Amino acid sequence: MRFASRYPQGLKVNPPKTKLKIEYHAASGGFECRLDLSDSETGPLPDIAAISAPLEGLRNLLNACTDELASYSRLLGKSPEAKGTIEAAFLLPKELLTSPSVMGSAVLERVEHLFGGRNIAGVRVGQLAKALGVETPPKGKLPSGFCNQVGAFMDKLDVGLEPDRRYGARNLDADGYVLLFKAKDGAPVDSEGPSYASARAMVEVAALAAASDGKIETSEFESIKSDIRSVPGLGGIERARLMAYA
Known part of the structure; x- marks a missing residue:
């Protein structure tokens, strides 16, 4: 996904002078062989491993993707049974979260249902929690960490909410109401x-x-x-x- 976003036309490189070849050496030392790979139209195939500049950009892209998945990886490393849970979905990048292959797409459908075809919706906090697949107590203020996590998750769905304690509001009340509105990246x-x-x-x-x-x-x-x-x-x-x- 990130590669396609950064290089929508693909990554073009100048072919190196080094040509692709395969060498085999028998463990016994009795024989060896070498294969020079070529194309019937273009001739010997270039060895792209011999180039460095474009690969550096790809390494940076790979490292960025790895960093984004670090918290998700740590969770599954600590608790393998968390795979496929809403807790794990909370930690996925937006692009993966909304893909059909993960739990987030089902959550997105349930959140969309709360809007009822509109761009704004006032719902009970309990309704939102149910749509997200999380449990909340029947009454009282919800923990700050939980409120922040819900807000960050909704950002990935392009949905803003109020009250949102990240922007100076109070914590959500378990038996209170929350206003949802559609906005890119949750209206930061x-x-x-x-x-x-x-x-x-x-x-x-x-x-x-x-x-x-x-x-x-x-x-x-x-x-x-x-x-x-x-x-x-x-x-x-x-x-x-x-x-x-x-």
């Missing part, structure tokens, strides 16, 4: 950026004021969205996440 933002941080504080104050009477009118929510749209210095992804947070 710089939560420490001045524009985003001040806009988030504004949203929190506005939401508290709107809910002070125990209910939030549609007009109040529309007013909050209008305020978000008018904040300078924000990108589309940041505005989308703030609206989900509201």
